[in-house]
Amino acid sequence: MADEFIKGLGIFTGAGLGWLTLAGWYRTPGFESTRQLVSPASPSPASADMFNLLGIMLMDVLFWFALLGPLAFWIVLPAVRQARKAMENRSA
Template identity: 40%
Template sequence: MADEFMKGLALFALGGLGWITFGGWYRTPSYYEISQLFGPTQGVESVYDSVGVFAGDAFFWLMFIGPAVFWVLLPAGRQLRESMAEDAAN
């Protein structure tokens, strides 16, 4: 159980740091504006910039989906499998 918590926490931290990095590069026009990291993309002129914007979006979703998998879905699946095995044994 502790290893699943750490895997989820690592994915949360990795996703958050990646999202902040790519968001700072492509979505923050000025540090004095209110809408940082969620604003429209700025300066996307090449394929590499498009890949950077996509990577930022992927890290954003990794920050939420990664922990949800390790903290909710895997333990729920194990509990379901154990209860089904108990029902089959009875």
């Protein structure tokens, strides 16, 4: 169980740090603004070049990976193992 916890924590911190970095670059219009990290992406996807589009897409991927990755290790995998053990005990 400890290895699953640290895997989930590693995914959460790594993907969260990546998202925070990219959100700081693309979603912060200015440091005096009160809408940091939540404003729409700076270069609009219609006028952005390839690298900015990849950064904006990677920012969204990292956000969802930071949310769903730990849930897989902290909730889904232990639940599957418990269900498998229960099915083995039931059949025996």
